[in-house]
Amino acid sequence: MPIGLAISYIVTLIVSIIVGKGNYYPVVPDTINTFGTELNAVIIQTVLSMLYGAVWGGASVIWELENWSLLKQSATHLILVSVATFPVAFFMHWMPQNFLGVIIYYGIFLFIYASIWLGTFIKIKYQIKDINNNLN
Numbered sequence: 001m002p003i004g005l006a007i008s009y010i011v012t013l014i015v016s017i018i019v020g021k022g023n024y025y026p027v028v029p030d031t032i033n034t035f036g037t038e039l040n041a042v043i044i045q046t047v048l049s050m051l052y053g054a055v056w057g058g059a060s061v062i063w064e065l066e067n068w069s070l071l072k073q074s075a076t077h078l079i080l081v082s083v084a085t086f087p088v089a090f091f092m093h094w095m096p097q098n099f100l101g102v103i104i105y106y107g108i109f110l111f112i113y114a115s116i117w118l119g120t121f122i123k124i125k126y127q128i129k130d131i132n133n134n135l136n
Contacts, residue, residue, distance in 0.1 A: 052088045
């Protein structure tokens with residue numbers, strides 16, 4: 001759950017920077033309109049962020065399934081976290097609620113996911129190389 005709250009908080013900072021005016025926006029202004037008050041919007045965003053954070057945490061067990069290929073692990077993890085994150089991003093107005101907004105959202109999401117995955121893969125590859133060198 002903490003990862004969900006952390007990501008949610010980072011999103012609020014990004015929104016505040018983009019909207020500008022030197023103010024902090026705990027939720028996207030459209031979200032306040034959707035949920036009636038700023039407090040309602042923040043509460044709903046917090047609960048949804050905790051839920052998708054829990055899904056991200058739970059999905060991490062996929063990496064421990066040693067009998068699965070890396071491709072199967074990666075695809076399953078990507079699908080699970082994507083299915084958990086998209087509804088939160090959509091309903092909290094973290095993206096425009098139209099077709100182009102969805103396409104841009106998934107483009108950014110996949111870029112970030114792939115970057116983290118690749119960085120982790122390279123790091124693990126070097127760790128394995130170091131272990132093998134130490135064994136020789």
